[in-house]
Amino acid sequence: MTTQDTAPLTFEDHFGLSPELITRTLDAALSRGGEFSEIYLEYKLFTFIRMEEGIIKETAESVSRGAGIRVISGGRTGYAYTNRLDAAQLKHGAMTAASISRGSGRSSARLSPSFPPHTYYPVQENPYAAPLPSKISLVESAYGSALEHDPCIRIVKASYADQIQHITIANSEGLMRSEVRPLVKLTCVVIAENKSGRREAGYFGGGGRVGMEYFSQSLTPQEIGRSAAREAVHLLDAAEAPAGEMPVVLAPGHSGVLIHEAVGHLLEADFNRKKTSIFWDKMGRRIGSPQVNIFDDPTIPFFRGSYNMDDEGTLPRKTPLILEGKVTGLLQDRLSAGIMQAELTGHGRRQDYTCIPIPRMSNSYIDAGDYSPEEILKSVQRGFYAHLFQGGQVEDSGKFTFSVSSGFLIENGRLAAPVKQATLIGSNIDILNKISMVGSDLRFGLQTGTCGKEGQSAPVTDGCPTLKIERMTVGGQT
Amino acid sequence: MTADKIEERTTPLLEDLVSTGTLHGADEVEITFQAATEFSVDVRLGDIENLIEAGSTGVSIKVILDKRTAVATSSDLDRSTLEDLVIKAVQRAAQGSSDEYAGLPAGVPDPVDPETLELHDDEITRLDTETKISLARETEAIALRDPRITNSHGASFETRKIHSRLINSHGFSRSYTETYCSLGVGLQAGDTDDLVEGYWGSARRHFEDLETPESVAQKAVARTVRQLRPRKIKTQKVPVLFEPEMTGWLMGFLFSCVSGTAVYNRATFLLGKLGQKIADERVSVYDDGLLKRGLGSSPFDAEGVPCRKTSVIERGVLTNYLCNTYAARKLERSSTGNASGGGVAPSNFHLAAGSTAPADMIRSIEKGMILIRVLGHGLNPITGDLSRGAFGLWVEKGEILFPVSEITISGNLGAVLQEIVAVGNDLEFNRSVCGPSLLIGEMTVAGL
Numbered sequence: 039m040t041t042q043d044t045a046p047l048t049f050e051d052h053f054g055l056s057p058e059l060i061t062r063t064l065d066a067a068l069s070r071g072g073e074f075s076e077i078y079l080e081y082k083l084f085t086f087i088r089m090e091e092g093i094i095k096e097t098a099e100s101v102s103r104g105a106g107i108r109v110i111s112g113g114r115t116g117y118a119y120t121n122r123l124d125a126a127q128l129k130h131g132a133m134t135a136a137s138i139s140r141g142s143g144r145s146s147a148r149l150s151p152s153f154p155p156h157t158y159y160p161v162q163e164n165p166y167a168a169p170l171p172s173k174i175s176l177v178e179s180a181y182g183s184a185l186e187h188d189p190c191i192r193i194v195k196a197s198y199a200d201q202i203q204h205i206t207i208a209n210s211e212g213l214m215r216s217e218v219r220p221l222v223k224l225t226c227v228v229i230a231e232n233k234s235g236r237r238e239a240g241y242f243g244g245g246g247r248v249g250m251e252y253f254s255q256s257l258t259p260q261e262i263g264r265s266a267a268r269e270a271v272h273l274l275d276a277a278e279a280p281a282g283e284m285p286v287v288l289a290p291g292h293s294g295v296l297i298h299e300a301v302g303h304l305l306e307a308d309f310n311r312k313k314t315s316i317f318w319d320k321m322g323r324r325i326g327s328p329q330v331n332i333f334d335d336p337t338i339p340f341f342r343g344s345y346n347m348d349d350e351g352t353l354p355r356k357t358p359l360i361l362e363g364k365v366t367g368l369l370q371d372r373l374s375a376g377i378m379q380a381e382l383t384g385h386g387r388r389q390d391y392t393c394i395p396i397p398r399m400s401n402s403y404i405d406a407g408d409y410s411p412e413e414i415l416k417s418v419q420r421g422f423y424a425h426l427f428q429g430g431q432v433e434d435s436g437k438f439t440f441s442v443s444s445g446f447l448i449e450n451g452r453l454a455a456p457v458k459q460a461t462l463i464g465s466n467i468d469i470l471n472k473i474s475m476v477g478s479d480l481r482f483g484l485q486t487g488t489c490g491k492e493g494q495s496a497p498v499t500d501g502c503p504t505l506k507i508e509r510m511t512v513g514g515q516t
Numbered sequence: 517m518t519a520d521k522i523e524e525r526t527t528p529l530l531e532d533l534v535s536t537g538t539l540h541g542a543d544e545v546e547i548t549f550q551a552a553t554e555f556s557v558d559v560r561l562g563d564i565e566n567l568i569e570a571g572s573t574g575v576s577i578k579v580i581l582d583k584r585t586a587v588a589t590s591s592d593l594d595r596s597t598l599e600d601l602v603i604k605a606v607q608r609a610a611q612g613s614s615d616e617y618a619g620l621p622a623g624v625p626d627p628v629d630p631e632t633l634e635l636h637d638d639e640i641t642r643l644d645t646e647t648k649i650s651l652a653r654e655t656e657a658i659a660l661r662d663p664r665i666t667n668s669h670g671a672s673f674e675t676r677k678i679h680s681r682l683i684n685s686h687g688f689s690r691s692y693t694e695t696y697c698s699l700g701v702g703l704q705a706g707d708t709d710d711l712v713e714g715y716w717g718s719a720r721r722h723f724e725d726l727e728t729p730e731s732v733a734q735k736a737v738a739r740t741v742r743q744l745r746p747r748k749i750k751t752q753k754v755p756v757l758f759e760p761e762m763t764g765w766l767m768g769f770l771f772s773c774v775s776g777t778a779v780y781n782r783a784t785f786l787l788g789k790l791g792q793k794i795a796d797e798r799v800s801v802y803d804d805g806l807l808k809r810g811l812g813s814s815p816f817d818a819e820g821v822p823c824r825k826t827s828v829i830e831r832g833v834l835t836n837y838l839c840n841t842y843a844a845r846k847l848e849r850s851s852t853g854n855a856s857g858g859g860v861a862p863s864n865f866h867l868a869a870g871s872t873a874p875a876d877m878i879r880s881i882e883k884g885m886i887l888i889r890v891l892g893h894g895l896n897p898i899t900g901d902l903s904r905g906a907f908g909l910w911v912e913k914g915e916i917l918f919p920v921s922e923i924t925i926s927g928n929l930g931a932v933l934q935e936i937v938a939v940g941n942d943l944e945f946n947r948s949v950c951g952p953s954l955l956i957g958e959m960t961v962a963g964l
Contacts, residue, residue, distance in 0.1 A: 090781070093612075093613030093614070093615055094611075094612045094613040095585065095612075095613070095615060096585050096586065096587060096612070096858070097586050097587075097608045097609075097611070097612055098586070098587045098588060098589070099586075099587075099588045099589075099601065099604060099605065099608065100588060100589040100590065101588075101589070101590040101591070101592055101597060101601065102589075102590070102591040102592075103591060103592050104572075104591055112563075113563065113565065114563065114564045114565065114566075114567070115565065115566045115567070116566075116567050117566060117567065117568045117569075117570075118568070118569050118570050119568075119570045119572070120570065120571065120572070121572055121573060121591040121592060121593075122573075131570075134569045134570075137567065137569075137645070138564055138567050170608060170611055171611065174611065192782055193781055193782050193783065195781070229781070229782055229783060229898060231782070236899075237782065237783075237785075237898050237899065238899065239783070239896070239898050279903075281751045281924075281926065281960055281962035282751040282962055282963070282964070283751075283963070283964050312560070312667070312669075313667060313708070314667055314669060314704060316708055316709065316711060318708065319708055392570065392572065394566055394568070428893050428894065429892075429893050430892055430893075431891045431892045431893070431905070432891075433713050433891065434669075434704065434711065434713060435704075435711035435712060435713055437891060437905070437921065437922065438891070438905075439891045439892030439894075439904070439905030439924070440892065441892050441893045441894040441903065441904075443896075458899075458901070459894065459896055459899070459901040459903055459926075460894075460903055460924075460926070461892050461894040461903040461904055461905055461924045461926070462924075463891070463892070463905040463906075463922055463923065463924050464922065465922060511922060511923065511924065511962055511963060511964070512924075512962065513894075513903050513904075513905070513923075513924025513925070513926050513960075513962040514903070514926060514960075514962065515901075515903075515926045515927065515928075515960050516960075
């Protein structure tokens with residue numbers, strides 16, 4: 039199935055709703071005043087396969103269909119959702135959402151249906167439509183490759199998940215857009231155990247908004263299995279991480295989580311509109327090294343964080359957040375852009391129809407700089423090299439952490455002993471100013487990441503070249 | 517339509533689905549149904565920010581054919597959609613692998629009468645919208661009266677009512693209703709470039725047990741302003757006092773290490789440690805699924821096995837792993853009634869209260885830190901290693917001197933459990949995974 043085949047899908051096919059009923063719902067939502075109403079229709083199909091202990095333990099399938107109805111009135115949002123898509127339920131939802139408004143009603147604009155002009159995921163073979171045995175063989179292949187990699191590998195868990203999400207959004211301004219988003223993920227978790235009983239885990243995975251061809255052309259299940267196994271075996275010899283402040287070099291790719299936590303979240307418009315983000319009063323100001331350029335780009339083909347339209351129907355665009363160390367942009371959704379009188383950037387995302395859209399990242403990265411990775415490493419006498427990450431967290435004050443699952447000590451400009459498990463902590467503006475070298479080797483991390491905000495998860499990716507931070511607190515045990 | 521009305525109407529459909537599965541060749545079929553009504557309101561700087569009200573339903577299907585398992589879920593209650601999912605699940609099961617440990621529990625005893633657990637409160641259903649909004653508004657307003665509070669993330673009041681029914685091909689068919697309410701507020705103090713963050717929330721099954729707006733606001737304010745003007749400290753090993761909320765995450769980490777799933781996957785450092793002393797003798801940990809009004813209580817688990825109180829650590833000795841039916845068969849143990857959504861989940865998993873007052877713990881610290889907040893993940897059940905970003909209060913000679921930030925704490929859960937030198941008398945079931953204050957003899961605090 040190609041995207042051309044799926045494009046003509048409309049709300050009528052999957053939701054059984056006529057344009058008149060949608061207009062009536064939008065009108066009902068505005069019947070007590072309010073300046074904006076919207077209906078978000080979602081139909082999502084999901085497949086999951088899990089292999090453990092040499093067998094396919096479970097296959098799962100799921101169907102989810104529902105509508106979220108939103109009314110914006112001043113800064114207030116009224117929201118209702120239902121998974122019963124009949125006229126009575128939609129009317130009830132619309133009136134519930136309208137309850138935050140006090141005023142006289144008005145009607146919505148005439149709907150003009152359209153599709154997003156670009157597709158950022160022109161897949162050849164849609165994973166959801168692929169036969170189950172072909173998906174099972176991907177899982178078995180990743181599993182087998184991990185197990186065969188080394189005699190120390192004791193436990194392997196491989197899993198495959200795909201989904202296809204059909205969305206139609208209609209609002210009182212007359213917008214009505216539909217799209218179909220594929221998403222697939224193949225992951226492998228491995229536990230290695232040595233003779234003395236020490237156990238360590240490794241993880242690897244891939245996917246994105248890709249077709250089944252990805253697993254033969256871009257990243258094979260064998261590579262996924264072997265990479266997870268390599269990591270676990272490598273950690274068997276790792277020492278405790280050091281503790282204290284020291285120079286830190288971040289490996290390219292996975293270290294993008296630093297940008298995601300330290301910068302991305304705090305440039306989401308809602309935190310700035312509410313003045314809770316440390317960045318709210320710093321637009322246009324220099325807050326980091328001039329080598330630092332940071333973007334969020336929902337239009338990177340096949341990436342997990344990409345979309346043809348955001349979850350409010352806005353066409354997305356590559357958005358500069360930091361240019362030459364200066365704050366230049368925010369990630370906007372409709373509500374914040376309306377209040378701040380800013381342009382939409384297409385970053386209003388939601389987990390599903392049960393959730394209110396909020397400003398979110400998509401694919402965020404720090405752009406390549408001038409230094410070769412070798413030069414960067416050579417400049418460090420003694421320090422910490424952060425290689426793989428478990429994730430991170432930030433709060434509005436700019437304090438952030440990220441957890442390194444695997445790293446190295448740096449001694450005399452070279453990678454020395456491998457070390458495990460350490461949390462790095464810092465304050466974002468302080469750390470952005472301490473970025474002293476930006477590498478030329480921009481890479482993106484795994485296509486398996488999920489970001490959580492206000493209880494909603496969203497698929498994201500992040501990217502980063504090799505980076506040197508002059509000093510940062512490393513929280514190991516020795 | 518109310519949740520219990522939907523449930524009443526749906527039961528015949530669920531029974532039919534079990535028959536559909538059996539008719540198409542499944543050896544065993546299990547159907548779970550949930551209908552929920554939810555309300556939440558966020559108030560920020562005095563005005564409503566978000567108001568959400570919704571009803572939702574969901575069906576989960578599990579079929580077993582020749583010891584091969586397939587599952588499915590749907591939010592759609594349409595009969596043909598659901599029948600189709602059951603039939604496809606039977607077909608998919610045939611493509612899976614045979615697993616001798618697969619299958620539903622057989623011959624389960626009767627669970628307790630759900631009413632004795634007092635899991636639902638009709639008062640929550642009767643609260644009108646204005647009352648709910650004003651609870652959030654009042655909480656934030658009280659907090660904002662404190663001049664040291666400079667901004668607000670908003671206050672939220674939420675309620676939920678869930679009706680669940682489990683039916684299986686062994687003739688099990690039971691249901692229960694539960695309610696939940698919570699009130700919380702997030703605050704900031706200090707200027708933009710010197711911000712500190714704090715939060716407090718109360719969550720209960722019954723509205724009458726919920727903390728008042730005054731109490732929530734006062735705790736949130738105190739927890740925020742005590743962090744103002746933090747200092748950095750040098751890297752060192754010192755005693756660390758875990759506040760109850762911090763013991764809470766430590767217990768969450770411990771749960772992931774005693775889950776039967778982690779044990780048969782060799783993914784826990786507590787593998788093979790049953791019957792061994794793994795903690796100081798002051799430490800006893802229980803998982804109590806039958807705690808009256810407990811946030812994690814229920815009459816039976818996701819497989820219909822009665823919930824119960826299980827001792828996990830008794831005076832420092834590891835006594836049990838927590839299991840669903842599958843993990844129990846793998847480990848040649850019995851299910852502890854902890855099945856949840858295909859895996860194992862805690863009920864009310866808690867470290868039992870000790871006898872030391874938290875104030876006495878502080879007084880006993882010559883030089884050390886009270887851990888008040890953490891940031892980041894850094895937990896590895898396989899090794900027990902833990903490393904998290906931290907915020908604390910520095911203590912010398914039994915007195916709190918100043919707040920500290922931009923530090924990390926690290927250690928190993930195995931060592932931390934052994935080095936508990938005092939257990940607080942301040943256990944409160946504000947969450948389903950919880951514990952009292954704990955004083956740990958020594959942990960690494962990394963800073964400058």
